Every structure is written in C-alpha cells, then in structure tokens.
Amino acid sequence: MTHHLPEHLVAGYRTFLEKRLPAERERFRELAEAGQHPPTIVIACCDSRAAPETIFNSSHGEIFVVRNVANLVPPYEPDGEYHSTSAALEFAVQALKVEHILILGHSGCGGIHAALSPNADPLSPGDFIGKWMSLLDPVAKAMNGNEQMTSRERHAALERVAIRHSIGNLRTFPMIRDLEAQNKLTIHGAWVDIANGDLWSMDPESGDFERMNFETA
Amino acid sequence: MTHHLPEHLVAGYRTFLEKRLPAERERFRELAEAGQHPPTIVIACCDSRAAPETIFNSSHGEIFVVRNVANLVPPYEPDGEYHSTSAALEFAVQALKVEHILILGHSGCGGIHAALSPNADPLSPGDFIGKWMSLLDPVAKAMNGNEQMTSRERHAALERVAIRHSIGNLRTFPMIRDLEAQNKLTIHGAWVDIANGDLWSMDPESGDFERMNFETA
C-alpha cells in the first residue's frame, strides 16, 4: 500500500507498532475509555530537541502538552482573538483540572534568538515570528543592550527571563490566580540544556534556576 | 536538594538520566552544536495520549512539533495579532526549511467535542476554547445537524474534516502555497485511534483516510 507519509514517519510508526504498542495495548485502551487525567500541563517549545516526553520519560497519558515557539504564555486577553495557548490552558485547568503547570524552556532556542535579533529581516512578509516574539519585548531590550555577555550567555539569560515572564503572564488569568491561591494549582519553571541533558528547575521563591542532581537526593 | 517540580516529572527525569541519556549523550551534543534539521513539522493535539514522538517513535531532533488543542491551523492573517501556530509554521518552513508538514489528529479529541457542543457553557469567562474552536465553525455546523450519525461517528468524522480544513488553511499561506507548487514541501494528514494505536493516513488526492498496515506491504 501507499502510506502517504514521509518515510521516516512510516518507519517510526512501524517500530512503534512492533516494539512499544504490544506492551501498552491495554493501557491505550483503558485511557481511551476512561479519558485522560494528566496531572500536569507542560508548555514547551516546538524545537525537535526539546520534547518533554523525552526529557521526562513520560508515559502515555501522563502530560498534556502545548508546544509553541519559545514556550511562551501570552497575557490574559479575554476580548482578543482566538488564542491557541490560552485555549489549551483553559482546557487543562478547567476541564482536566490539572494540578501543575510547567513552563519548560531550553538552550539554543531559535525563537529567543529572534527576540535577540530585533533588526533581522522578517522570515516572511507576514512576520509571524516577529509578532509572536514581540511578547518578550518588555524583557528582551535590557538583554539586547548588554555587550559584555557573550551571545550564548544573553540567550541563556533571556531563555530564563522569558520563563519568569510567562509565569507572570499565567498569573494574569483569573482562573489560574484563583486556583493557585487555593493551593489547587502549582506553577513551575524549568530549563533544559539540550547539549547535555542537564535540567535546571526554578526556585519558586527567588526565580533562580538550579541544576537538578541526584547525588544527594 | 529540593527539586521544585512535580514528583512524577522528577522521577521521569531521573529515568531519562539513567536509562536514555547515557546512550544518546553524543547525539545531544552534536545536535546542540550543529543545530536542528528536522525534515518534518508535525501539528498535533495537546492531548496526553497523542504525543507524536510516541506514535512515530521519533528520535531526538527528528520532528519539529506544534501542539495546540485539536491540532488546528488558522488561516493566513498577516495583519492580525500574534499567532502561535502561524509563527511556528513560518519558523519551520522559512528558517528550518522542512520538507513535510503533517497534521496529526486523533480519536476522542476534547476540542472536537467542544466544537460539537455549541451550546455548552464556556469553560471560563474568557471562553478561550470557544474562540479557538470557532476556527472550525465553517465545517462543524453540517456535522452538528446530522442526527443520523452516532455521537462517536460525528466526532470521528469532524476530526477528519478538521484535518482537511486545516490543510486548506495551510494553503492560504503564500510561502506554503509557493513551496508546494515547487515540490519543495509536501502536506500530509493522519489520524490516530488512541484506543488501539491504529494510524490512518490521508490520501492526498481523495482526502480519504486509510488504516496503515504492514501485513501486505
């Protein structure tokens, strides 16, 4: 038969069918019947090296996942247009009643690169990346002016600043603010170094990121 | 140390560190240095049971992934606000120069359910899901009025109709239309039955979905 899909996906699906599905068939069926109940929504980047399922070795049904460029959350805009990320948040929080929201950033983010290249030409006449990354305008400028940091350091710094900025935006949603106040919802930040797999989690008090290690756990 | 993350993610990360990373450390470093070159962008649903990395057994760096509720693509709106999905498409097509776009739907989609429940109360005063799913208004109405199909049939039908609708929207983007005309970009549709792992790929000519099987390949 003709598969109508890119060959690498056909090959990958075949491996899934042969290697993974047989052991999980029962779980697939159960989750289809009972519905999903993931405890956590993860907002991650589209980057092919930043799949949260890989970093967290997630099982089927474990995490509800939004992926957009640079893992951004826009501020609450109830009168606005259709908003992809806000819709997913609303569904996760109100319908699925997740207990955790995690914003997962990563090193080498192309969206952050765009935010740090304000004078670059738009990628297309529509300049969708330019508009999308303008969500970081309030915080990107201070970083752009800093010539003492290397390009990579500016990137890594803005990747973290952006996570905190998105967390601030999360708290402009009344439903999130209320549930957090009731201790029914916890907000987390993390950043993964895609060069070596190091994961840095954010201290909710200070906003600092610290590399997770298990040597003393 | 305090990990500041939900326990299930800490445990999963630890498994990643111990079981998967050691064998892939070199690949991680190479992909961080060389940059990502995924051949394909996948637009999938946020559903915790619809991770494309699972279905396609994807390796690190293989697919660039957008995940929004119901795997929708809005139409080209160059003068609009920031658009998450359009930004990701622009980045994948113009910057990463992917060769394939795949829209991956799935059974039991909550967003499709909302589109088929036009009189339900909004999930929150902002009604973000309502606005987001209104992208399907042009095609959902005919389905809503169809009392002959069972509820499950209407869902499955709209899940496929929605994929073809998003493919139509993709072709309103000049960059995509042009590259497709030059045979530099191919558009695909697929739908996965999360109850049993069956994958149905769309025939690009007829728009029909056919279950992929390898027994006769």
Add this chain to the structure above:
Amino acid sequence: MTHHLPEHLVAGYRTFLEKRLPAERERFRELAEAGQHPPTIVIACCDSRAAPETIFNSSHGEIFVVRNVANLVPPYEPDGEYHSTSAALEFAVQALKVEHILILGHSGCGGIHAALSPNADPLSPGDFIGKWMSLLDPVAKAMNGNEQMTSRERHAALERVAIRHSIGNLRTFPMIRDLEAQNKLTIHGAWVDIANGDLWSMDPESGDFERMNFETA
C-alpha cells in the same frame, strides 16, 4: 608551649604534621632544594570556599597562586604604584616561566556583590573594596541596569564577564601578549559553583563557559 596561633590553625597544623607530612617529606625537601617549577599560575578569589588547591586537588608545588578579592587582574600600568597582582604575574611569567595562566572565578562572590551594589556605603572610610572593585566599572553597569535577571543571575553573569574582562587586561601586558603570540603561554578562564562543586571552563574562542563533565571523556 604557647602556640601563639588561633586554635583551629594549631589543630590543623597538627593534623598536617601527623597525616600528610610523613608521606610527603621527601617531596618537600626536593622542592625546597630544586626550587618551585609550577606549570600554572592561578588567580583566584580570597573566599574561604574557593581555594584552588581544593578544587584541583593540587599537590605541593603544583600551582602558583594569587588570591585577591574577586580574582581580578588590573590593566597594565607601568607608571603606577606597586601592584600586587601585576608583581605576581611578572614573577610567574618571567622568573618561573609558567606555561598557563588561569583566572578562577566562583559563585557567590562578595566582591562581585559589591560591584553590583554601587550605592552601598563604603566598608571603611578608606573604601578599599570600592576602589578595588572599580576595576569592573567598565563592565558592571550594563548588568546593574538589568532588572529582569534575578540577583543571583546578575551575580553569576558578572562573575563570568569579570573573568573575560581580566583576561582582556592580561593581554595589555606586553610580556603576556608576546608569549601568547609565541604559543609559550596559554590563558584560561574557569568558574566554580561553590554550592555543588561544578566547574565551568571557558571556551577560549567564544568566551562561553561550559560545565565540565567526564561522562563522555
């Protein structure tokens, strides 16, 4: 007998005499007779948690060590006053003919904290710390204005910026510039996280710091 020293040093010396010296007596004698030939000068901070002998498990005679607040190198000023650090550099490079210069920074540096607190009161009327840290004035200002980074992130960033600034100052010394041009002297930067012992070495090309790990070495 009365030892005339703080008790903790008397106790430590006694342990040295009993535990370490017996095994190294011969090495002590040889090094006293032959003179020291350390291959490397390390410029480190006075901080009690940043001893290079600890981090590098250095043996007796292995490293020539300058320690000043914030591990700074002033620029070349041949007509200036006596300069402690410049004198040590001259001795190491010209008399001992070291092959390597390493500037070793660290997290939580009190001197860097002072440089990031420009409006704090002087510690004493002489304001020696204020004058000393003014060596970083050319690079500290951009960091001071950045309110998006946390206090700890600003510190860590300036700790690295300062290492690169000192490396720039090293290259204002003609003897160092000449020997480096002849490949007889190599300049290095590193930064140690005193919270967990992680050591980050500086890429001499990009100036970026990368955590050293031996899993793939």
Add this chain to the structure above:
Amino acid sequence: MTHHLPEHLVAGYRTFLEKRLPAERERFRELAEAGQHPPTIVIACCDSRAAPETIFNSSHGEIFVVRNVANLVPPYEPDGEYHSTSAALEFAVQALKVEHILILGHSGCGGIHAALSPNADPLSPGDFIGKWMSLLDPVAKAMNGNEQMTSRERHAALERVAIRHSIGNLRTFPMIRDLEAQNKLTIHGAWVDIANGDLWSMDPESGDFERMNFETA
C-alpha cells in the same frame, strides 16, 4: 568534550570530584547558602609550596586567604590607588568580621630574594616586582649590608623581619588598630620552613619566632 584547561588541572579536578566532593557535598551546599564565616584571614605568599590550606589542613570555608608575592601588607594609604591587599583586609575585617589575621611567611621566598638583590635587572620593563618589593625598602637595607650572615641567613632573617614589618603596617589601618584595642581582633605571624614542614610562630610580645612542636605539649 574539550576541557579548555591545562591537563594537570583537569586531572586534579576529576580527582576532587571522585574522591573529595562526595563526602563534602552537604558542607558545600550549606556554606553556599549560609555564606562564609571564616574566623581567620591568612596573608600568604603565592609560592606553590606555601599554600596555607596545606600547612593548616584547612577545611572548606575555614580561612579567607590573600596570596601575594612575599605575603606583604602595604601601609594604610586611603587616598592611593586600588590596593588588592588592603581591599581584602577591609572585606575580611569589616564584612566578614574575622577574629584573627595571620601573616604566613616561608623559607626560600623568591620575593625576599628580589628584595635582597637590589641591583638585579628588572624582570620586565614594568618592573612590577621591583616596585612591589620596595615595600620592604625601610627594612631590607640593613640586611643587605650585613656581610657577616650567610645568604641563607639573610634570607631567613628578612623573611621574619618582613612579617613584623607587615604587622606594623597592619596597625596603620584605623579599623584594625581599633578592633585590636577592643580585643576583637588578634594579629599573628608565622613562618614555615618548606624544606621540612616546620612551622614557627611569632611571640606577639617579643616578636621572636619559635618552632612549634607537640612533643612537649
């Protein structure tokens, strides 16, 4: 990975990671969080054979350490240029509130040798060692003219004279003089024979140095 550091330091760090850090990880973290509280500042020489951490078997966080050529303290010069050693003293006394200052000299000191070779060529056109050792001009001349002592005796004598001279300079700092008068700060001198590890402590009354031994303690 490329480590960007001299091989002997890479090997030493690796040993630190494997042998010392595991047992001290908790102490590292605690000291990073609580800040350093060393009871003592040690002013020692840069010489690779004179590390105070070795002689005093110091634990992490135990001593705040200045190292300059010949362990000198310049006199109080509040209107002068930036002074590395004065800055460190100010920080230790005013910010860390150390209770002890120790000046630690040693045998075979190259700086003392330079001070006893007034007609030698400068090591470089900047003559930084010459300027630095000129701090000892007030006391070196009498020693230079003394033909009755052997070269080694003149060295050992000036090494001790220099410690007492630096102690005199310490007392030109008002903050030190005041705290000493209030019995909040004690000044010590010591000299280590690097050929055999003998430590000689200075009697604060007479200024004499006496070899420390524990056989009769």
